[in-house]
Amino acid sequence: MRLNRTLLAIVLLVPALILQVSILARLQLPGAVPDLLLLTVLGLALVYGHVGGALVGFAAGLLADLSPPADHAVGRYALVLCVIGYLAGLTRPETGRHRSATIPMAVVAGAAVISTLLYAGVGTLVGDTAADTSGLIALALTATLYDLLLAPFVVPGVMALARKFENDPLAGDQQAPPATDSAASWSGAGRRRGLRRPRSGRLLDKPLGGTGRGRSPLAGLRPRRGAGAAGLGGVKVKGIKRL
Template identity: 70%
Template sequence: MRVNRILLSVALVVVALVIQVSVLARLHLPGAVPDLLLLTVLGLALVYGHVGGALVGFGAGLLADLAPPADHAAGRYALVLCVIGYLAGLARPDNGRLRSATGPMVVVVAAAVGTTLLYAGVGALVGDTAARHVGLPSLLFTAALYDLLLAPFVVPGIMALARRAEHDPLADTNSAAQSPDISSGWLSSGTGLRIGRQRNALRVKTARARVARAGRIKGVKRL
């Protein structure tokens, strides 16, 4: 990943995690908690692609695993967001711009449901059965609902920031330095054309002078 991608991803992930832990987690909404960190990963994955989405998802999940008040094994959420980021990056359009809001909304709903299922599945493998006591169907419904309501205010802005960060001034300068100078080629070719025309004009004048001189000599001889 580029340096500007890394800096932007780290900044957005940290801000999203702080807001989620300090604000969203304390709302005490019924069912799941709105996952602002997941929406941040989805917005970056839809611009950076599957590889960038997997890397951002793994870093964001690992940071969430280590940040207090995490009460689960480290690496659990990192694995989940890594998989979700990779799959969401596969839905990235060719030009990085989405034509309609239907695609991102479908990605958000699928990611919310998939994240909850993967998190519960990994928890079942390590002996964490908290999802069974809370109720998995209610978690799936509320997670999809909250993330879908929050997505229009988060995902488009993150995608716009990610696309703007893709224009790296240093990279543009280096590419301009490595590329050939087209303007100088045009100037040199124009100069060559002018020099060629001047040479042709001198040749024509020289030939005319020779013809005129020969005519004068013949006229003197005739006289």
């Protein structure tokens, strides 16, 4: 991943894990525990896509496997969150943004169920003594309920931070226009359009005073010699020099 993605993932995942272990795990809620780490991975995966989501999920799961009081085999939760991050990243649209919150909330619900089942299944395959499949359905239902209640307070904020640090044109600003649509080309087109004369002004294309080459279009507007005398009614005044 790029450096900004790595730094943001560290900044978000470490506090999420601390809050998960120190506060949420001690609430003594019936059934499962709200998974703040899972919601953080989902928020990043919905912005980064399937590859970035898989990498973030693996790093988050490995961090949870190594942090106390983890009582399961190392790599078990890393595999689960890697798969979850990959699947959640596949739902990222080409435009980079979901048109509504329906798909992200559906992703949260599906991730809560799949992560619970996958965690129990991986524990069974590797012979982990901490694996317990009793009451799995009730555990999945409570995990879905808690994650859906917590998701509106976590996932949108994580996605907003990811888009901000991603500096992605789809998160806010649109892509820059091509060179043909640049400001210079538009102004050039405006100048070319400004040189066009309306049909009603075609008479100005030719000089009024003649058709000789090199003459200004306004040459015909210059006063002729003797115009002053003509303006006096054609009366010749003795002693006054004609212009």
